[in-house]
Amino acid sequence: MGEEMRQSLRSLAPSMSLWRRLDHVLVENKKLREQLSSSTCSLHLREVGLIESQHQVQARLQEIEKIYGSAHIGLCVFDRFLRYSKVNERLAEINGLPAREHIGRTLREVVPEAAPKAEALARQIFETGQPVFDVEFQLPGLVNQDSNRTWISQWLPLLDEDGRVAGINVVVEDVTERIAAEERVRRSERMLYAALDNTPDVLAIYDRNRRVEFINSSALRLSDRPIGDFLGKRDEEIWPEELTCRYVPQLESCLSQKKTVEFEMTAVYPAGATPRTMAMIFVPLLDDQGAVYQVLSITRDITDRKRAEQELEKLVAERTAQLEHLASQLHGRNAQLQAMALELTQAEQRERRQLAQVLHDHLQQLLVGAKFNLGAMKGRRHRSPALKSELEQLEGLLNEAIDTSRSLTRDLSPPILYQSGLADALKWLAGEMKRKHGLQVETSLDPAAEVTSEAVRILVFTATRELLFNVVKHAGVDRATLTMQREKNMIRIAVQDRGTGFDPNQTRARGGPSEGFGLFSIEERVGLIGGRLEIDSQPGQGSTFTLLAPGDSGEPASVLENGTGLDTRASRLRSGPTTAGNAIRVILADDHGVMRNGLATLLGEQPDICVVAQASNGQEAIDLCREHKPHVLVLDVAMPVMDGVQACQIISREMPAVRVIGLSMFDSADLARPMLAAGADTYLSKAGPPNLLLDAIRGCVP
Known part of the structure; x- marks a missing residue:
């Protein structure tokens, strides 16, 4: 078995070697495929990047084409x-x-x-x-x-x-317009330098190191020196030390403070010459960063002007003394005229009382005696009916004559006016207007509003009666109101109706028709005792007559708050000398030179008041206020170019810190109201006492 296994393994050995080689080939093939895939991907990315770059280039070219075309x-x-x-x-x-x-x-x-x-x-x-x-x-x-x-x-x-x-x-x-503009600039520069060079004033331009960069021909003529003595040099290298020490500190101040410096100095050049008074101005010229790069110097010889000013001051002083003398005389005449007005009122009333006394003591006694005799005759028996009828008619006539005499006596000199005072007399007058004329008069009378002077009390009563008569004759109504109240040391009486009304200005322009004669007569008489009559009426809107009269004293010169009959805001201003350290800066605006000079002299005598400028019309007043920034502007109402009301409106809007005092020869409330509405602090009459103007000016400064 072991041998068979070995034989089998030997037969398989060539196959195993082949498989190993095949496996190696497969591995190598896989690596090649991976490398090929990576290269393909990289190539694809490069193609994509190239396409994107082409798009960017194309967009950039289109943008350039657009810019190029536009x-x-x-x-x-x-x-x-x-x-x-x-x-x-x-x-x-x-x-x-x-x-x-x-x-x-x-x-x-x-x-x-x-x-x-x-x-x-x-x-x-x-x-x-x-x-x-x-x-x-x-x-x-x-x-x-x-x-x-x-x-x-x-x-x-x-x-x-x-x-x-x-x-x-x-x-x-x-560049046609640019070249033309550059030429215009060059031409303007040439004109400017020609103007600077030919002005009579001495002009110089310093750099920031105080070296002269430009000097005009006037300086060369006055100094009799060539231009080379000036350019590129400081003043200490040009003029004597006793001269430069007078103005170089101001030049350095202009450079360091970046502010315009103005001053006057007396110069003697050359030595031994007549001293001359020079006005100098140093103006800093700033660059875009606010730094001083040059200083413009302007020097003007004002010797002749100073001499003329001194002569003018002397002349003004002489004329002022004359005016003060005339004013003193006029004040005395005014006092006499006021005294005569009171005396006239008293004389009229004496005549009225004497006539009333004659009517009471003689005529009425005769009439009563005749009536008694007639009664005795009627007591007898008469057979003639005709005679009896005639006696009865005669008795009726005597009764009517007695009533008329009594009424005339009361009208001429009401006894209540002397016995009970003004409030009771006016209440009696209201009853008489109802009884005689059917005019229902509603009264509101302050008992404390009494007049101590009998002459003034008589005049006020007579004037009030005339005002009520005007309601009866011209208002076309059967009702009116009568009020009396005290305002400090003044008595204010007002008669008001809701009748037809009228235009007071048109009435004055027509010279005073019949219905206006009594009103204007009242104005004159009340004005002479230091009072005034205000008329507020419009056609179809009724009328209000306001009578102001002195209540505490019979002396006309001291009964009013401002001596002119105008209850203005001056009475509410603080009086007395100012507590400020600096003088009150005042500008005078009046189209009459004599009036301006008189006011300037009056104010110039006050240690706490300084007149900084004078104007002859409203526009000049505005310009001077913008330039000098005064504390107070004394402004006439009627002036040419621009009147005082318009000027006051502009000044109050643009320069609310400037306090305005309105002045006029007229003391009418019709002139006072527009000035006060325009922003004036008070309104005074030129005919008033000077102290009132001084108090008003001082009262304007807290």
């Missing part, structure tokens, strides 16, 4: 024969020919005017292979053939694989 400058490519092989839309527009019609045509065929110069450039580039930059062409424009356009072109060679020039890439840009 560029704002002209672009084209010429072949070796100067034929267009590529043109963008901008160059086609410049040449006036569609882009597709350029292709294959020569430059001479498309732009014959540029051909000679362009062909010479092309030959140079093909020979040297070097680009040519900034080549200028001047050719007629497409719109206007009579005017040339200027073009700047860049010529760049295109090389083939062997490094030879195969074509030319050209870039064209229209």
Whole structure:
């Protein structure tokens, strides 16, 4: 058995060797297949990458083509024969020919005017292979053939694989407007330097190291020195030390602080000459980063102006003294006129009382006596009926005469006015208006609102009666209201109705018709005692008449808060000198020079008030306020160019910190209301006491 196994194994040995060889071949074949598969995959990936790269290149080319076609400058490519092989839309527009019609045509065929110069450039580039930059062409424009356009072109060679020039890439840009703008700038610079050079002021420009870069002809004429003595040098190298020490610190301050410096100085040059007063300004010139790179210096000789100012100040002082003297006289005349107004009222009332006394003591007594005698006659028996009837008629006439006399006595001088005071007298007057005229008057009378002066009390009563008569005559209603109240040291009486109304301005413009005469007479008389009458009325909307009169004193000069009859916000402003360390900066605006000078002199005498500028119209006032930023603007109402109301509106809107005081020769509330509505802090009359204006100015500054 063992031998058979061995024989079998020997017979199988060749087969086993063959199988081993076959197995080795199979293994090798498998390795080859794996290598082939890997190579195939790698090749496939390379093909995919190549396709993606081709897509990217294609997209990039399309993007470049898009940029090329939409560029704002002209672009084209010429072949070796100067034929267009590529043109963008901008160059086609410049040449006036569609882009597709350029292709294959020569430059001479498309732009014959540029051909000679362009062909010479092309030959140079093909020979040297070097680009040519900034080549200028001047050719007629497409719109206007009579005017040339200027073009700047860049010529760049295109090389083939062997490094030879195969074509030319050209870039064209229209620079006509840029060249014109540059020329305008150069012309402006020439004009500017000509202006600087010929101005009478001394002008100089310093660099940041204080060295002179420019100086005008005026400086050369005044100094009698050549320009070489100035350029590139500092002032210490040019002028004496006693002169430079006066202004070089200000120049250095301008450089370090980056702020304009203005000042005046007295200079003596050359030595022994007459001193001159100079006004100097240093203005810093800043670059884009905010650093000072130059300083402009302006020097002006103001000697003559200073001398004229001194003479003017002397003249103003003389005129002011004259005006003060005249004002003193006028004040005295006003006081006399006010006293005369009160005296006139008292004289009228004395005549009324005397006439009433005559009626009471004589006429009424005679009438009563006659009535008694008539009664005695009636007591007798008369046979004649006719005589009896006549006696009865005569008695009726006597009774009517007695009633009329009594009524006339009360109208001329109501006893209650002297016995019980103003409130009771007005209440009695309301009853009389109902009894005589059918006017129902509703009253609201404050007993504490009493007038101490008999003359003023009589005038107020008479004026109120006239106002109620106006309601009866013109309002067309049978009801009215009468109120009286106290406002500090003033008595306010108001008569109001809901009648036809009227336009007070038109009534004044017509010169005062019959219905207005009594009102304006009241205005005048109340104004003379330091009061006023306000009229608020419109057609169809009724009327309100407000009477203000002094209540505590019979002296007209001191009964009102502002001496003008206007209850403005000035009475609510703090008075007295300011506690601030700096003076109150004031601008005066009035179209009358004498008035401005008078106000300036008045304010100039106050140690805490400084007049910084004066304006003659509303627009100047606005400009000066923007420049000087004052604390207070004293603003006239009526001025040319722009009135005070318009100016006040603009200033209140743009510069709310500026306090405005309105002034006018008129004390009408019709003028006060627009000014106060426009933003004014108060409204005063020019005829008022000066102290009121000073108090108002000081009251504007906290």
